[in-house]
Amino acid sequence: MLLGQRLRRLAGWLATLTVAAAFAIAVAAFIELVGRDAEARTTVLRGYAFITSGDLRVAFDLRWDQLSAVMALVVTGVSSLIHLYSIGYMAHDDRRETFFAWLNLFVAAMLVLVLAQNFLVMFIGWEGVGLCSYLLIGFWFNRPLPVVNPLGRLVPGEPDDRQEVWAPPAAKKAFLANRIGDVGFLLAMFLVFATVGSLDFDVVFGRASGLATGTATAIALLLFLACTGKSAQFPLYVWLPDAMAGPTPVSALIHAATMVTAGVFLVSRTHALFEASPTAQTVVVVVGAFTALLAALIAIGQDDLKKILAYSTVSQLGYMFIGVGLGPIGYAAGLFHLVTHAFFKAQLFLGAGSVMHGNDDDVDVKHFGGLWAVMPVTFWTTVLAWAAIIGVPFTAGFYSKDQVLAAAFDHGGVGRLAWVVGVLTAGLTAFYMSRYLFLTFLGERRWPEGRHPHESPPVMTLPLVVLGLLAVVAGFVLSTFTGQGGRIQTFLEPVLGLEAHEGTSAAAFWLSAVATGTAAVGAGIAWLLYGGRVDWLALRVRFAPAWRALAERLYVDQVYEFFTVTLGRAVAAFLAVTVDQRGIDGAVNGVAELVGTAARDGRRLQSGLVRTYALGVLGGAVLIVAFLVFRP
Amino acid sequence: MRVGPGAYLLLSALLFGIGVAGVLIRRNAIVVFMCVELMLNAVNLSFIAFAKVNGALDGQVLAFFVMAVAAAEVVVGLGILVAIFRKRSSTSVDDVNLLKG
Numbered sequence: 001m002l003l004g005q006r007l008r009r010l011a012g013w014l015a016t017l018t019v020a021a022a023f024a025i026a027v028a029a030f031i032e033l034v035g036r037d038a039e040a041r042t043t044v045l046r047g048y049a050f051i052t053s054g055d056l057r058v059a060f061d062l063r064w065d066q067l068s069a070v071m072a073l074v075v076t077g078v079s080s081l082i083h084l085y086s087i088g089y090m091a092h093d094d095r096r097e098t099f100f101a102w103l104n105l106f107v108a109a110m111l112v113l114v115l116a117q118n119f120l121v122m123f124i125g126w127e128g129v130g131l132c133s134y135l136l137i138g139f140w141f142n143r144p145l146p147v148v149n150p151l152g153r154l155v156p157g158e159p160d161d162r163q164e165v166w167a168p169p170a171a172k173k174a175f176l177a178n179r180i181g182d183v184g185f186l187l188a189m190f191l192v193f194a195t196v197g198s199l200d201f202d203v204v205f206g207r208a209s210g211l212a213t214g215t216a217t218a219i220a221l222l223l224f225l226a227c228t229g230k231s232a233q234f235p236l237y238v239w240l241p242d243a244m245a246g247p248t249p250v251s252a253l254i255h256a257a258t259m260v261t262a263g264v265f266l267v268s269r270t271h272a273l274f275e276a277s278p279t280a281q282t283v284v285v286v287v288g289a290f291t292a293l294l295a296a297l298i299a300i301g302q303d304d305l306k307k308i309l310a311y312s313t314v315s316q317l318g319y320m321f322i323g324v325g326l327g328p329i330g331y332a333a334g335l336f337h338l339v340t341h342a343f344f345k346a347q348l349f350l351g352a353g354s355v356m357h358g359n360d361d362d363v364d365v366k367h368f369g370g371l372w373a374v375m376p377v378t379f380w381t382t383v384l385a386w387a388a389i390i391g392v393p394f395t396a397g398f399y400s401k402d403q404v405l406a407a408a409f410d411h412g413g414v415g416r417l418a419w420v421v422g423v424l425t426a427g428l429t430a431f432y433m434s435r436y437l438f439l440t441f442l443g444e445r446r447w448p449e450g451r452h453p454h455e456s457p458p459v460m461t462l463p464l465v466v467l468g469l470l471a472v473v474a475g476f477v478l479s480t481f482t483g484q485g486g487r488i489q490t491f492l493e494p495v496l497g498l499e500a501h502e503g504t505s506a507a508a509f510w511l512s513a514v515a516t517g518t519a520a521v522g523a524g525i526a527w528l529l530y531g532g533r534v535d536w537l538a539l540r541v542r543f544a545p546a547w548r549a550l551a552e553r554l555y556v557d558q559v560y561e562f563f564t565v566t567l568g569r570a571v572a573a574f575l576a577v578t579v580d581q582r583g584i585d586g587a588v589n590g591v592a593e594l595v596g597t598a599a600r601d602g603r604r605l606q607s608g609l610v611r612t613y614a615l616g617v618l619g620g621a622v623l624i625v626a627f628l629v630f631r632p
Numbered sequence: 633m634r635v636g637p638g639a640y641l642l643l644s645a646l647l648f649g650i651g652v653a654g655v656l657i658r659r660n661a662i663v664v665f666m667c668v669e670l671m672l673n674a675v676n677l678s679f680i681a682f683a684k685v686n687g688a689l690d691g692q693v694l695a696f697f698v699m700a701v702a703a704a705e706v707v708v709g710l711g712i713l714v715a716i717f718r719k720r721s722s723t724s725v726d727d728v729n730l731l732k733g
Contacts, residue, residue, distance in 0.1 A: 608732030610725050614655050 008097050012087035015100035019083050019107055023076035030069050038494050041065055044117050044202075051120070055197055061117035063201065066495045070335060070488075071114035071265055074342045078257045079107045081463035085350050086249040088460035089357060099139060099247070106132035110258050114265060119189045119199040122266075126185060126230065129259045130178045136254060137246040138171030145245055170242035177239035181229015188222035191215065205272035213277060220273050220280030223266060224287070231263025233321060234291040237314045238557055244306040248353030251306055256313045256349050257342040264320040264338050268331055271496060275327060282414050284325030289421040292318025294554070296428035300435070301550025305352045305363045308436050309345070312389070315425060316341050322418045323404040326411045331496040332489040333403035339488070340396035340474050344388035347467035351382040354456040354464065355440060359447065365436065366537075370445035374453045377461040379441045381468030386437050388471035390430040391519045399475035401426060402512045409511055419511075426515050430522030438530040640681035647674035661713050661723040665706065672702045 033041050047060030083103060090096040109128025116122035144166060189199065195215050196204050208216065227233065232240035243255050254260070267274060267284060274280050292315045299311035316337070323334025356363060358375055372379040388397040405422045408415040447453060455461070478488040529536055540547050549555065647670055654667030676695040683691025717723055 606732060608729030610728070611656055618652060618656070 011097035011100045012083070012090065015104050016080065016083040016087065018104060019076060020080045022107065022111070023073075023080045026069070026072045026076045029064060030073060033064065033066070033069055041494065056193065056199075058118060058120045058199055060121055061200070062115045062121075063117035064115065066492050067265070067268060067335075068115050070339065070492070072111060074339055075107065075110050075114060075258050078342050078346050078467075079103075079110075079253060081466055082249050082253040082257075082346065082350065085252075085353070085460050085463040086247075088457045089249055089353055090247065093247075095139075099136075102132055102135050102139070103250070103253070106136070106254060106259070110262075113262055117201055119192060119201075119204075122269075123185060123189065126226070126262065127182065129254070129262065130175070130182070130230070133178070133243070133254050133259055134171050134175045136250040137174050137243045138167045139246055139250065141166070141168050141171075143167070167245040170239075170245040174239040174243050177236045178229045181226040181236055184222040184225030184229070188219050188226070191219050191222065195219075201269070205270070208272035208276045211273075211276050213279075216273060216276035217279045220270075220277045221283060223270055223273065224263075224280060224284055227263030227266055227284075227321070228287065229263075230266075231260050231317050231321070232314045233263070233287050233317060234294060237291060237295065238560055240314055241307050241310040241553070244304070244310050248306065248349060248356060251310070252346045252349030252353065255310065256345040260313060260317060261320065261338045261342065264317065264324055264334055267321070267324040268335055268496060271324070271328075271331060274325075281325050281327055284321050285408075285414050285418050288318045288321025288323075288325055289418040290318070291315070292322065292425045293421050293428070294556075296425045296432065298550060298553050298556075299432040300428065301547060301553075303365050303551070305355065305365055305436075305440065306349070307363075308365075308432060309348050309352060312348075312429065312433065313341075313345055315429065316345065316389070318425070319401060319404050319422065322408055322422060326407050326415055326418075328497055329411050330404065330407035332492045333400065333407045335492065336478060336488050337397075337400035337404050339478065340388065340400040340471070343467050343474055344385040344397060344471035347381060347385035347464060347471055348389070350460070350464055350467065351378050351385065354378040354460055355453075357456050357460070358453045360451060362447075362451075365439040367447050368440045369443040369447070370441070371453055372441040375441075375455045377455060377464060381461075381464040382437065382441065384468035385471045386433055388475075390433050390523055391426060391516055393516060394476060395472050396470070396475035398512075398516070399479045402508075402515060403479070405515050406508055406511050423515050423518050427518035427522035430519035431526045434523040434526030435530050438526060438532075443530070443532045637681050637685045641678055644674045644678040644681065647671075647677065659724045659726055661716075661725050664725060665709055665713075669702060669706070672698055 033043075042063065042065040045062040045064070047062065049057050049059040051058040083100070086096075086100070086103065090099055093099065106129060109125050109132055111125070113122055113125025113129060116125060192204055193199055195211060196207050198204060211219075228236045240255055240260065244251055246255070274284065295311045295314035295318065299308050299315065302308045302311060320334045320337050320341070323330040323337060325334075352363075354375065355368065355371065355378060358371075358378075359368065362368075384395075388395040391398040391401050401422075405419055405426075408419040408422060411418075528534065529539070552558070651667045651669075651671030651674060654670065655664055658664055658667065676698050679691040679695045679698070681691075683689060683695075713723060716728060720727060
């Protein structure tokens with residue numbers, strides 16, 4: 001009570017320190033883990049049983065192995081940096097202590113998720129991160145947010161096309177999409193318990209290979225449904241771009257680096273179930289590839305700084321699912337991409353936040369340009385992350401994306417298809433990310449009169465620098481020089497059971513060259529279009545129909561709206577009018593009507609005339625006598 | 633001349649019928665009362681007749697009961713009638729229809 005106001009001011013630092021402490025503990029535990037034999041690195045901490053009912057016994061067991069360690073390090077490490085950044089970003093917000101409380105709650109839930117030893121504990125974390133996501137997307141529930149008109153012309157001197165949108169619908173959308181996925185998680189859990197009789201990972205995975213193929217497929221597909229919700233894959237990805245209504249650090253932490261990768265983690269953790277069902281693995285790869293391509297296409301047409309990055313995240317998550325869906329050959333590649341993506345995408349989001357912070361919270365790339373001079377740190381660190389995501393050789397994204405694509409190619413079958421889509425997506429990625437970079441930081445200055453863009457304070461730029469450097473070096477730290485195999489594979493092998501790559505280094509080189517070449521073409525086209533030579537706004541007007549389709553997100557959201565909102569309303573109207581008003585209310589009203597009519601007609605008997613009653617008595621008496629006399 | 637029970641019963645039925653007809657047809661409450669008495673006494677007559685035929689006293693005892701009850705009924709009924717007449721200046725039973733539904 002006495003410290004209330006003071007603590008309020010210190011809330012950000014307090015929150016950052018707790019997460020940094022968690023990171024320090026994770027590092028210590030990691031060092032201890034590495035010190036042990038490769039085969040003896042799994043530790044299970046048995047907690048108390050919070051459900052004991054018949055055969056079901058669920059305990060709060062935690063698992064510390066190579067996979068948990070990788071996830072825990074990424075989660076706590078990136079979270080520490082983003083917490084630090086948030087101190088600067090949220091400095092002027094009235095409710096920043098609430099913000100930090102929720103952000104801390106999120107980290108706690110995420111750690112429960114990655115450290116769980118059974119399905120139910122994982123589900124607790126899974127729901128916990130979903131709740132925090134919902135709360136934080138809707139954090140600015142009372143503030144209209146700027147949106148951009150996809151076809152709006154730039155009017156120098158004044159911000160154009162502003163309309164009002166609000167955060168709560170976005171939060172609800174995220175919540176609902178995640179609920180659909182969570183039903184899959186729950187059903188998978190029921191099915192696992194019904195067939196195996198336990199929810200403990202060791203028990204379940206030990207018997208996974210003995211499951212009937214149909215059962216294994218059902219479980220794996222239901223789990224993957226949960227993944228499509230949480231990790232924003234087709235068909236449930238639509239919530240993620242809207243989730244950008246939340247504060248930018250939230251977008252960076254939850255909707256880019258950590259929570260949305262939970263699905264990739266889930267597939268890796270339950271890989272034994274997926275390996276028992278080739279069908280499910282194929283579905284994962286196909287959905288991943290399709291999502292990667294679709295989201296990359298949509299990203300091209302966005303003018304909203306954060307929406308570009310959001311679709312980019314969806315697309316990159318598709319790569320990760322291609323990786324983990326391939327089976328043993330791709331697990332490490334998918335997780336490697338998860339780690340590197342956490343670094344460069346967190347940097348890109350924080351960089352976007354820095355741009356917004358210095359530009360009166362504007363998000364429209366049409367209003368930027370030439371920011372490199374006034375925001376040098378943001379610019380240069382964004383260049384590092386840009387290089388990483390488009391796969392400039394020897395940056396992190398180059399290694400991890402190459403590994404995913406090489407694994408897909410080596411896998412054969414559906415993997416070849418995924419490889420083609422992946423290479424195409426790499427080109428599109430290079431295009432839209434370069435467009436993002438050129439429009440925001442290079443070219444002529446297009447910001448309105450009276451705006452004075454400025455660099456963010458050191459508390460915000462420090463995380464940018466750290467993440468930018470990580471985005472460059474994480475690749476060759478975790479991998480070998482050629483990008484095939486490497487430390488992260490060797491490290492994860494005991495827990496995921498990896499296969500060695502069969503491709504020769506020459507083939508690997510050519511695969512890598514094709515992907516990098518495609519990316520270079522994409523970036524080159526972006527340079528031609530957005531490098532200042534072409535009037536891209538005029539181009540946009542000339543190809544208005546095509547542009548509108550991209551900008552309108554290929555109408556996927558509209559189709560969903562038709563099927564959920566319009567059809568839902570029609571069904572609701574049918575139920576309300578035909579079934580409820582006519583059927584149920586009709587029955588109730590009919591009974592009342594019947595009683596009323598009977599009463600109205602029956603009151604005529606009550607004439608009030610004694611003689612009438614007397615006649616009735618007489619008649620009755622005559623009848624009784626007649627009955628007594630004439631009865632047989 | 634010896635009269636059989638059939639004649640008593642015929643008279644009883646006749647008196648009862650007149651009583652019923654009076655109750656149902658007449659409007660004057662006093663006449664209605666008289667008709668009710670007529671019906672009661674018609675029944676009394678048949679009681680007595682059966683008592684004589686059966687050689688038992690039950691019927692005669694019942695006739696006395698009926699007379700006692702009828703006397704009490706007339707007292708209460710006429711009391712009500714006087715009260716109604718004071719209120720409405722009429723003894724027509726058709727005017728008394730407050731219980732009409």
